[in-house]
Structures are given as C-alpha cells and as structure tokens.
Amino acid sequence: xxxxxxxxxxxxxxxxxxxxxxxxxxxxxxxVAPSEPNSPQKTGDRAGAASPAPDLPGMPYVYTKWKQYTxxxxxxxxxxxxxxxxxxxxxxxxxxxxxxxxxxxxxIQTWGEEQGLPWRAVGAIDVHPKTGDVWLxxxxxxxARFSGGRFDHWHQLNSGLVNDVVYGVCVENDNIWAATxxxxxxxxxxxxxxxxxxxxxxxxxxxxxxxxxxxxxLVYLGVWGSGVLEYNIERGTWKDYLDPDGEMEIDLYRDxxxxxxxxxxxxYVEKTLWVTTYFGASRYDGRHWRGYFAHESGLxxxxxxxxxxxxxxxxxxxxxxxxxxxxxxxTDTWVTYTxxxxxxxxxxxxxxxxxxxxxxxxxxxxxxNYVLWVDFDGDDAWVGTSKGLGHAIGRGYYPxxxxxxxxxxKNN
Amino acid sequence: MKSKGLMFCMLPGVLVWFGxxxxxxxxxxxxxxxxxxxxxxxxxxxxxxEVIDVDPYEVPPLVLRRDHNYARSAVDVEPFRHVTPFxxxxxxxxxxxxxxxxxxxxxxxxTVKIGFIGPIMSTVSVATGxxxxxxxxxxxxxxxxxxxxxxANETGGYPERAIPFELVISNDNGLWGASxxxxxxxxxxxxxxxxxxxxxxxNSHIAIRVALKAEIVMMNSGDTDxxxxxxxxxxxxxxxxxxxxxxxLLVDYLYRKLNYTRIxxxxxxxxxxxxxxxxxxxxxxxxxxxxxxxxxxxxxGEDFSLQLERLxxxxxxxxxxxxxxxxxxxxVNQMRAMGMNHPYYACDRCVSNEFLAIAGxxxxxxxxxxxxxxxRQDEDLEVxxxxxxxxxxxxxxxxxxxxYDGMSMLIWAIxxxxxxxxKIRDVLAHRARPHKGVTGVIPLSACLDDLGEVxxxxxxxxxxxxxxxxxxxxxxxxxxxxxxxxxxxxxxSGE
Numbered sequence: 011x012x013x014x015x016x017x018x019x020x021x022x023x024x025x026x027x028x029x030x031x032x033x034x035x036x037x038x039x040x041x042v043a044p045s046e047p048n049s050p051q052k053t054g055d056r057a058g059a060a061s062p063a064p065d066l067p068g069m070p071y072v073y074t075k076w077k078q079y080t081x082x083x084x085x086x087x088x089x090x091x092x093x094x095x096x097x098x099x100x101x102x103x104x105x106x107x108x109x110x111x112x113x114x115x116x117x118i119q120t121w122g123e124e125q126g127l128p129w130r131a132v133g134a135i136d137v138h139p140k141t142g143d144v145w146l147x148x149x150x151x152x153x154a155r156f157s158g159g160r161f162d163h164w165h166q167l168n169s170g171l172v173n174d175v176v177y178g179v180c181v182e183n184d185n186i187w188a189a190t191x192x193x194x195x196x197x198x199x200x201x202x203x204x205x206x207x208x209x210x211x212x213x214x215x216x217x218x219x220x221x222x223x224x225x226x227x228l229v230y231l232g233v234w235g236s237g238v239l240e241y242n243i244e245r246g247t248w249k250d251y252l253d254p255d256g257e258m259e260i261d262l263y264r265d266x267x268x269x270x271x272x273x274x275x276x277x278y279v280e281k282t283l284w285v286t287t288y289f290g291a292s293r294y295d296g297r298h299w300r301g302y303f304a305h306e307s308g309l310x311x312x313x314x315x316x317x318x319x320x321x322x323x324x325x326x327x328x329x330x331x332x333x334x335x336x337x338x339x340x341t342d343t344w345v346t347y348t349x350x351x352x353x354x355x356x357x358x359x360x361x362x363x364x365x366x367x368x369x370x371x372x373x374x375x376x377x378x379n380y381v382l383w384v385d386f387d388g389d390d391a392w393v394g395t396s397k398g399l400g401h402a403i404g405r406g407y408y409p410x411x412x413x414x415x416x417x418x419x420k421n422n
Numbered sequence: 423m424k425s426k427g428l429m430f431c432m433l434p435g436v437l438v439w440f441g442x443x444x445x446x447x448x449x450x451x452x453x454x455x456x457x458x459x460x461x462x463x464x465x466x467x468x469x470x471x472e473v474i475d476v477d478p479y480e481v482p483p484l485v486l487r488r489d490h491n492y493a494r495s496a497v498d499v500e501p502f503r504h505v506t507p508f509x510x511x512x513x514x515x516x517x518x519x520x521x522x523x524x525x526x527x528x529x530x531x532x533t534v535k536i537g538f539i540g541p542i543m544s545t546v547s548v549a550t551g552x553x554x555x556x557x558x559x560x561x562x563x564x565x566x567x568x569x570x571x572x573x574a575n576e577t578g579g580y581p582e583r584a585i586p587f588e589l590v591i592s593n594d595n596g597l598w599g600a601s602x603x604x605x606x607x608x609x610x611x612x613x614x615x616x617x618x619x620x621x622x623x624x625n626s627h628i629a630i631r632v633a634l635k636a637e638i639v640m641m642n643s644g645d646t647d648x649x650x651x652x653x654x655x656x657x658x659x660x661x662x663x664x665x666x667x668x669x670x671l672l673v674d675y676l677y678r679k680l681n682y683t684r685i686x687x688x689x690x691x692x693x694x695x696x697x698x699x700x701x702x703x704x705x706x707x708x709x710x711x712x713x714x715x716x717x718x719x720x721x722x723g724e725d726f727s728l729q730l731e732r733l734x735x736x737x738x739x740x741x742x743x744x745x746x747x748x749x750x751x752x753x754v755n756q757m758r759a760m761g762m763n764h765p766y767y768a769c770d771r772c773v774s775n776e777f778l779a780i781a782g783x784x785x786x787x788x789x790x791x792x793x794x795x796x797x798r799q800d801e802d803l804e805v806x807x808x809x810x811x812x813x814x815x816x817x818x819x820x821x822x823x824x825x826y827d828g829m830s831m832l833i834w835a836i837x838x839x840x841x842x843x844x845k846i847r848d849v850l851a852h853r854a855r856p857h858k859g860v861t862g863v864i865p866l867s868a869c870l871d872d873l874g875e876v877x878x879x880x881x882x883x884x885x886x887x888x889x890x891x892x893x894x895x896x897x898x899x900x901x902x903x904x905x906x907x908x909x910x911x912x913x914x915s916g917e
Contacts (some may be wrong), residue, residue, distance in 0.1 A: 025850070088521075115823065126890075131610065131634070149635060150606030166603075175602035177630060191628050192599025218598075218627060234631060235649070258652040259492045260507035260906070271651050287512055288654040303509055313516065330519045351479030378479060380520040397478050397521045 067414035070337030072345055072358045072370055073242035073391070073402040078377040081399040084118035085109050091149065091395030094135035095387040101134030101144055102399055108146065108156070111399075122307055127254065128154050128163040134179040134189075143199075145186050147176035153188050153197070164197065167230075168391055170204025171195045178232070180241065182224040187231075189219035207231075212239060213250040221275045221316065230283065232273040238285055251285075251294070261289070264301035266290045276312060280322035302336070308344020308361050309334040315339075315382045323410060326391065328381035333393060338410045343367075349376045376400050438582060466854040467838060474848045478521030485869040486515040488804075489905075493648075493666055494873065496899025499708045506910045512869040513905055515851065522637050522844030533588035534580040534841065536655050536832055537565050537608035539601060539629060540644070543593040543772040555722065559621050559771075559821045563644050564591065565814050566825030567618055569806075571610030572813075574833045581728070584842065587833060594620045594629075601625035602632050607634035616641065616846055617830045618825065623647035623693045630658045639835070643828035644821050646770065646793065647697050651871040658845055661857070661864050662824045662833060663876040668770060669701035671876055671891060673709065675789070676740065676767065678897040682892050683711045686738040688729050688753060689717040690745035698744040698769055714738055719753075721745065726753050727760075734762050743768040751780035758784045765789075770820065773879045773886055775903030785881045792879040793820065793872075794861040795888040806860040820861075827859030 063306035080088050086107030094101045102109040107122040121127045129151020136145050140398060144156040152165030152174045164171050178189035188195045193208035208217045216235030223230050229241040238251040253271050255262035261269045265382060277284040285292040290303040290312045304312045310332035319325040327334040332348035346359045356375035360368040377398030385392050389404030472483045482505060490746040492512050497503060540560035544553060551687045571589045579586040590612045594602040601620060607633070617633065620626050621644035634655045634779040641659045642650060648666035651658065676682050685706060688694035695718065706713050715736045717729035729882045730753070733741060741764045743750045750772040757764065768790045774853070778785050796803070810818040818826070831850060834857070839845035867873045891898065902909055 131606075149630070150603060150610065163880070173599035173602060175599065175606060175628075177631075190599070191602040191631060216627070218631060220631075234653075235627065255502065255507075257501045258649055259511050260501060261511075262502050262505060262507045263507040264508040270511075290509070301508075330517070349479075363548060367699075379481075 035327075065412065067412050069368070069412050070335075070345055070360060071358065071404070071407050071412075072368075073347070073375065073404060074358070074370065074372045075403040075405065076356065076373065076375040077401040077403070078374065078398050079111065079118070079401070083116075084120065085399060086120040086122060088397045090382060090396070090399050091131065092135045092147075093383050093385045093392045093394045093399065094137055095385045095392060096137040096142075096144070097362055100284055100385075100387070100392055100399075101135045101137070102394065103135050103146065105149075106384065108132050121161075126161045128152065128161055128165075133177055136179050136181045136186075138181045138186075140184075145179050145181065146190055147179035148174070149177070150175050151269070152176065153179065153186070154165060155193075155199070162199060170197065171207055172206045172208065172367045174247075176220040177219060178223075180222045180229070181222050182229055187222050187224070188231060189222040191218055194219045194222065195219045207239050207241075211270045212248050216240065220273060223276050223278050225278045226281065228278060230276040230278050232276040232285065234274070237268050237271045237273055238276055238283070251283075261301065264303070265299050267299050268294075269301040269303070275316035275318075275328075277317050277319040279319040282319060282322035284317045284319040284325045286317040286327060288313050290314070291325075293325070293336075295322065300339075307334075307342070308336065308346045308359065308363055310346050310348065310379075316384070318384050318386065320386055321409060326384045328384055328393075330380050332379045333376055333381050333384070342409060343411060347375045348379050349374045351378075375402070425569050432546070435506075438882045441671065443551070461868065463855045467849065470489075470849060470852055470854075471839070471845075474523055474845055476523050477659045478524040480846070481517065482520045482523070484517070484848070486517065487866075488515070489868040490903060491905065492902055493670075493867065493871070494901055495670070495904050496674075498899045499670065499705045500906065501704065501708075503708070505630060507906055510869070510906050512652065512750050515868040516654055516845060518637075518656045518847060520637060520844070523842060523848070525842055527841040527846070529583060531583065531841070533586055534583075534836060535588045535590050535612055535614040536571070536829070536836070537590050537592065537605075537612065537614035537617035538829075539563060539592040539604050539608070539617060539625075540564055541594045541596045541621055542591070545593075552797035553722075555748075556621055559644065560594065562819050562821035563619075563621065563825035565810070566643075566818065566822035567829040569810060569813055569822075569827035570826050570833060573809075581837065587836075587868070590614050594621075594622065594625050595711045602628045605632040605636070605638075609633070609638050614638070615836055615841060615843060618643060618828045618832060621645055621821070623650065623697060624774070626650050627653070630655055638843050639832065639850065641828040641832055641850075643824035647694070648701065649697060651869050656851070656870075659828075659831070659850055659870045661822075661828045661859065662861070663872050663874055665698045665769070665791075666701045667873070668793065669699075669705060670791075671878060672742070672767060672791045673702060673705035673895065674891070674896050674898055675878060676742075677706065677709045677711055678899075679894065680740075682739045684714050684737060684739045685711070685742060686714050686733045686740075687716040687734055687742045687744065688726070688733060689716065689718055689743065690721045690749065692721050692745075692884065694746075694771075695721075695744045702742060702744075709844045719745070719749065721749065723749070724752060726756050730757055730760055730762065735759065738764055740765040740767060743772065744769070745769070747772045747774045747777040748780060751777045751785070754781050754784045754788065774819065778884060778886075785884070790879045792877045792888060794823070794874070795877050795890070796820070796823065796861075797886075797888050798862075798863075799861070802858070803860045814891075821822070823859075823861050827857070827864065828863050830859060831857050831864075 025401050033275050057266040069376050087104035089105035092103035098110040098113045105239040109120045131149035133149035148155040155162040165174050172195045173190035173192035174193035176188050180187050185202050186197045196205040214236045218234040220234050221232035223297030227243045231239040240249040254267040270287040275286040293300045308404040311329040313330040316328040323339040326334050333343045337345050343362050349356045356372035358370040377400050378395040383394035389407035391402040393400035476482050541556040542560040571587050575586045594601045616639040618641050626645040630640050643661050646665045648664045750768050753837050755765050766788045772791045773790045835846045835850045840848045856863050865873050879886045
C-alpha cells in the first residue's frame with residue numbers, strides 16, 4: 011500500500027492507507043508517490059510505470075498510465091498536428107508526414123511525399139464511418155483522401171476547395187467539410203458537388219476558419235475572428251456565436267458567451283458545445299454559457315490549441331502548457347496533466363476551481379507540454395504534442411466523480 | 423528632438439519592458455538609443471542567449487513583460503469603462519513553450535534566407551473586383567527591405583559562417599487566402615528564418631495564423647490594423663504604430679483640443695476602412711460625441727456625391743476620411759466643389775505626394791494621423807534617406823522606412839540568435855533595449871506591438887509638416903497606472 015503524503019495547514023503529514031474513508035474531499039495538496047522508483051522517460055510500447063489513481067470518493071478518474079511515441083518509435087516527425095482513432099488504428103498527422111499506428115502490434119507505418127502523400131504537413135484527420143476513407147486536411151496542401159492505399163488530392167486549382175491551407179476536416183453524412191484559411195468548403199464525394207462558404211453566403215465577419223465538427227445535424231465552425239458558426243444541415247441556415255462585448259482586449263462578463271472571437275477549436279457532444287480560443291475556453295449547453303480562464307480553473311493556460319468534448323460534462327483542452335481536463339462540469343473538477351522532463355516525472359493536479367485537491371506524481375505522461383490535439387479511444391485517449399504522441403490508458407475509467415459506494419477497490 | 427524614446431520613458435504601461443532586467447528601463451530609455459549594443463545591452467543579450475539555450479522540453483525562465491495598461495488607452499476611452507471587466511488581455515507577454523529552441527542549426531547553407539511578402543505585382547482587388555491598388559505601397563516596402571539586406575551583406579552578411587543574407591520575395595496578391603499559401607512556401611520550401619510582411623489587414627491575419635503553426639517570426643511593418651496584434655500569437659511583431667495609436671491622437675485633437683461635437687466619417691468599403699475607423703467611432707462615442715454619420719464608398723470609385731450629399735445634410739463640423747490617398751484627394755476635391763468647406767482629417771495612407779498632387783490647393787490644412795516623423799533631425803534617418811535616394815532614385819516613404827526597420831530588426835535577431843527560429847523570436851521579444859530604427863525608437867508592448875510615439879501631419883504651403891502631441895499641446899485623458907481588474911481593488915484600499 012502506498013503512503014500518501016498530505017499537507018494539512020502547511021504541515022506535511024504521512025498518512026497510511028487505513029485513512030481511506032469515510033471520505034470527504036481533502037482541500038489540501040496531496041502528493042501520491044509513484045508505485046515504482048522514478049524511471050527515465052520511456053517511449054514506444056514500453057509504458058511508463060503507473061502509480062495508482064486515487065480511488066477516493068468525490069475524486070475524478072486520473073490517468074496514471076501513459077505511453078509515449080516519438081520518431082524513435084517510427085513516427086515520421088515529432089510535431090503532431092492531428093490524431094484520429096479508427097478502430098485498431100491511430101492515424102497521426104505530423105508536420106512532415108502521415109503515420110498509422112497499429113494498436114495491436116504497436117507498429118507504425120508512415121507516408122511522406124515520396125509515398126504519394128500530396129503534401130508533407132497533415133493538419134487535420136477524419137475517418138468516414140461508412141467507407142473507412144481517411145480524409146486529410148493538409149496544412150498548405152489542400153484536401154486528400156487516403157483509400158485503398160491510394161491518395162486522391164483536391165486543391166484550389168482542381169476543385170471547389172476554397173483554399174489550400176486546411177486547418178480542420180470533418181465528415182458530415184456523405185459530405186466532407188474543410189475549414190480553410192479563406193472560408194469553408196463542403197465536398198460530396200458521391201455526387202462530386204462542392205459548396206463554398208465565405209462572407210458572401212455565411213455570417214463570417216472574417217473567413218479564417220480553424221476547426222470544424224459535426225453532430226446531431228449541426229456543423230460547427232470555429233472561425234478565427236468570427237467566433238463560432240453553427241450550420242443546420244436540414245434547414246441550410248447559419249447561426250453565429252460571438253463575444254457579446256465585442257471587444258478584443260477584454261472579456262466583460264465571463265459567462266455571457268464565448269470568451270473571445272479568436273476561436274481555435276470547437277467540439278459538440280451531447281447537445282453541448284465546447285469552444286477554445288487563445289484567451290480561454292467556453293462551454294454552452296444551449297441555454298447557459300460558462301467561460302474558463304487559467305487563473306480560476308484547471309486550464310493550464312489560456313492559450314488553447316484545441317478542445318474535444320467527451321460528454322456534456324467532460325472536455326479535454328490542448329494548451330501550450332499542458333493538458334487540461336474538465337472531468338466533471340457540475341462540480342468544476344479538473345485534472346491537469348504536465349510532465350517535467352528534467353526530472354522525468356509526470357504530474358496530475360486535481361482541483362475544483364482554484365482549490366487544489368490532490369497533486370499526484372506519475373511517471374512521464376505527456377511527451378511534451380505543448381499539446382495540440384486529443385482524440386478519444388474508448389476509455390483511452392491519444393494526445394498529440396509538439397514533441398511526440400501520448401497514449402493515456404484509461405483502465406477502470408469512470409466519468410464524473412467517484413461516488414462513495416463505488417470506492418475502495420473498484421478502481422483500476 | 424521628438425523621438426519615440428522620449429515618449430517611451432513616460433509610459434506607465436511599459437515599465438516592464440526588459441526581459442531580463444526590468445529595473446534598468448528608465449536609465450536605458452532616457453539616453454539616446456543606438457543599435458550598437460553598449461556594454462549593458464551586450465551583457466543582457468549574452469545572458470539572454472544563455473537562458474534560451476535549452477533542451478526541447480525546457481521552457482526558459484524568461485521574465486515576461488507586464489503592461490499595466492493596454493495600448494496606453496486613456497481611462498475615458500476604455501471600453502465599458504464603468505464596469506470592471508472579468509478579464510483584461512494583452513497585458514502579459516506570451517511565452518513560446520514549444521521545443522523549437524533545441525532544433526540544431528543546419529549545415530551547408532549558402533545563404534541565410536529571409537522572407538518578404540507584400541503586394542508587389544498587380545492583380546485583382548477583392549474590394550473592387552478590378553485592378554488591385556496596393557502595389558505602390560508593397561514595392562516601397564520591398565525597397566526598404568532590400569536596402570537593409572544589401573547593407574548587411576556589405577558588412578559581411580551572416581558573420582558566423584561568412585555567407586550572405588538572401589531575400590526571398592513573395593507576392594501578396596490581395597486575394598484572401600493567397601498569403602497563407604505564400605507563407606507555407608516560405609516556411610517549408612524556401613526554409614526562410616523569418617518573414618517581413620505584409621500590408622493588407624486580411625492577408626496579414628492569414629499569414630500570422632500560418633506563422634504560428636509553422637513556428638516562424640512574422641515582422642509586420644505595414645499593416646496598421648489594431649486587431650492584427652490582438653491575436654495573442656507569440657511569433658508576431660509589429661514595428662509601426664497602429665491605427666489605434668493614431669486614432670487616439672486624432673480623437674484627442676478633434677474632441678479635446680478643437681472641441682468638435684459633430685463629426686462625420688467617409689471611408690473605403692474594404693477591411694482597411696472598416697477596421698481603421700473603429701477607434702475613431704469608439705473614442706468619439708466614449709467622449710460623449712458619437713460620430714453623426716458614417717458613409718462607405720466603393721474603393722477605386724471616382725464619384726462620391728451620394729456619400730457627400732448625406733454628410734453635407736448632417737450639419738457636421740468636420741469630416742474624417744479613412745481610405746487610400748487617391749480617393750482621399752478626390753473626395754476633398756469633390757467636397758470643395760460642392761461648397762463643403764468642412765475641415766478635413768484623414769488616415770496615414772493619405773500622407774503622400776500623390777494626395778498633394780491630386781488635391782492641389784484643396785489639400786491645404788488637411789490633417790492626418792501618422793506613425794512617425796520623417797522630418798525630424800536624426801543622423802541615421804538622414805543617412806537612410808540619402809542612401810535610399812541613391813539606390814532607388816526616389817524618396818523613401820513610410821513603407822520603405824518601416825520595411826527597412828523591420829528587416830533590420832530581423833537581421834539583427836538572426837545575427838544574434840543564430841539559425842534557430844525560436845531563438846530569433848526570443849531575442850526580438852526579450853531584448854532589453856528597444857530597437858532604434860530610422861523611424862525612431864521602437865518600444866514593444868507586452869503583445870509585441872510598436873508603442874512608439876505617433877504624430878499628426880498637416881499640409882502647410884503644399885508640404886506635409888509633422889507635429890507631436892506636445893507640439894500642438896493636445897490634451898490627453900488620464901492613463902491609469904494599473905490594469906483594470908486590480909484598479910478597483912486599489913481604489914477600495916484608498917490608493
């Protein structure tokens with residue numbers, strides 16, 4: 011049984027496991043020692059040694075078992091722009107090539123321009139659920155489809171793609187949406203029809219599209235300088251979400267709308283919209299907005315590269331200073347992951363609002379703290395960073411907070 | 423001498439300018455600044471280089487600039503000034519936390535490439551559907567950049583390897599999105615070390631989004647759109663005063679000095695016009711005298727009677743124009759022909775010989791905002807103007823001068839940091855002493871924007887004359903000594 015170091019009123023006290031329960035949430039910093047001695051950063055299929063997640067009532071699930079993948083393991087480049095899980099495969103878009111990791115064997119296959127990839131930088135990936143085709147948003151190279159071992163390529167000069175700098179791609183029914191730096195394009199590979207959305211036919215004050223997602227008949231576009239746009243497929247209508255104060259240098263009220271119009275990511279799940287900006291993040295449930303900033307939450311930084319919602323209550327935020335997970339929206343409970351690569355230790359901080367509940371030492375978790383993308387894989391998650399790919403293994407994962415009756419021995 | 427440096431030392435909002443030694447700012451700023459590093463500057467740079475020499479996982483412990491006031495905004499023109507905002511942005515310098523500092527320098531280079539992007543070739547204008555109209559500005563900017571490169575090569579080029587600098591030139595053809603492709607090409611194919619550009623606001627925004635992801639410095643010397651820098655990108659710099667600064671001065675002149683109460687606006691119906699007048703609109707409203715009427719015209723048009731008739735009917739005391747020089751001159755001519763003798767104010771793009779030539783006598787008394795004083799007594803400026811004339815056979819304009827300064831800053835940064843994009847960013851962002859350019863001293867704010875002094879230009883006897891705030895004794899609102907969120911706390915504590 012691991013000792014638990016608990017700081018109460020600034021005094022370090024060594025607790026033993028018999029202190030487990032009956033639990034109330036400890037509102038002090040607790041450091042849970044790793045179960046194994048500190049080890050150097052491990053890569054590939056050698057998982058970092060896991061320390062047990064705190065199986066405490068009122069606590070969120072904490073990912074303590076991670077693997078890291080870098081060029082040493084076969085990735086074509088460590089600068090990971092996009093990750094997409096597709097069954098046993100994990101597609102990885104990098105600054106210099108496409109990779110596919112076979113989860114069963116941990117083997118990585120790669121494609122560069124010499125193997126037919128139309129352009130080296132893969133900035134976005136989605137997989138068509140009907141056909142299995144892999145759609146690639148190429149950062150400066152247009153749109154590509156990888157199917158049957160062949161790349162097909164669409165760009166400004168041979169298609170209705172509005173611009174070759176593609177930041178986001180998503181599948182909507184039979185259509186493929188591409189969020190580009192000069193508008194959004196929609197392509198139907200069945201009919202061959204293209205649609206272009208710019209300031210001419212959509213409420214884009216600016217046309218600099220960044221992210222897109224689809225769910226429940228709605229396409230959401232994160233538009234840098236124009237907030238979030240919602241496109242209703244059935245009606246063919248647009249709705250915009252802007253920062254109500256209309257000012258760049260302030261956010262007047264936190265919960266009155268998106269926190270800023272320089273939008274970088276959108277994710278819509280369970281009728282809930284998650285939004286990221288370089289100034290903070292937002293959540294919208296169709297009636298109420300909630301803004302998040304680093305100084306009053308578990309967000310590691312206000313500089314958010316992307317967001318992905320797991321549910322209406324859980325979202326993962328990719329920031330320039332670590333990975334912020336809002337694990338339980340109703341209680342504002344966060345888990346923030348960072349790795350200190352000088353000590354080869356990872357850290358998971360559990361907090362509610364600004365109150366730190368636990369600081370858990372783990373083996374290295376993130377390959378790098380500059381996080382660019384996350385995708386879920388059942389209970390697991392894959393994390394793209396600017397220096398490698400991380401695999402968070404969620405054995406025993408549970409959503410929200412651990413209920414008292416579930417505690418003791420049911421986790422992990 | 424009216425230098426930007428004199429203004430700089432009085433700014434309460436930029437006291438933490440120094441990346442490594444904030445407390446040394448006043449002494450350093452008061453003395454005449456040159457680009458030759460003195461002993462203290464050199465020591466700071468050496469220390470900076472030591473600090474940023476890190477592995478891919480380490481974030482160097484750089485002291486970040488902390489401004490107490492965004493863009494030197496007076497209290498009475500701050501947005502929603504009666505409410506404490508939940509969050510105030512752009513006050514703390516952004517970090518770069520990625521692994522780029524550990525990327526090794528490449529071998530076997532024959533030149534050190536620096537990118538240039540600007541509107542230098544004629545194409546289709548998005549605004550008009552006709553011929554584009556910014557080539558003259560882009561070519562002027564290119565000449566300034568070329569001169570800086572040539573001078574650097576005359577003195578040895580990149581000294582570490584004794585190889586020359588090479589300017590890789592891209593056309594920014596004005597179509598939205600094209601600049602993105604060009605930046606991709608510069609960053610990934612040409613493999614430049616930093617980029618200077620561009621002028622059009624939309625293209626500049628598109629370019630910096632690419633620069634952020636590709637992790638390369640973008641130095642802007644020609645886009646005065648305030649929102650350009652309001653994007654929180656740690657790779658973006660601007661070395662020219664923006665429309666916000668110029669508008670603040672113009673608003674103060676119109677409302678605090680001349681006591682106008684009824685002003686109308688006529689502007690181009692493009693992004694430059696739309697965003698350029700925002701601070702005029704906001705400032706006028708916040709000072710209690712909202713703009714009476716704002717009229718937009720098609721860029722490239724020659725008949726403005728529709729707009730002017732409505733302005734004429736609005737009982738105005740003065741008219742502000744925001745657009746290009748040609749339209750600005752045609753408008754003032756048409757106004758006078760219609761019997762409209764309103765005082766005429768305009769943006770910096772109208773400060774040109776072209777404006778004077780077209781407007782003729784009607785130009786007399788026109789006042790414009792301007793980002794620098796090209797007539798000030800300054801040895802470096804005089805040398806630059808002389809060499810520029812010899813090299814290109816024309817007078818350097820504002821785009822040439824700022825292009826020269828921006829490229830000089832990039833060259834200095836590359837020489838100092840070496841061939842590493844992240845370190846080039848670091849030395850620009852954290853240099854203790856502000857760059858002294860031919861346009862004046864360029865003190866950067868926390869969001870890496872030029873906060874140097876701006877001026878008013880007035881046509882007198884057919885020539886542009888330049889005046890500082892002090893020259894014209896223009897009042898200014900109070901600039902609060904602390905940020906808005908903590909201001910209330912200070913008031914409550916009786917400070």
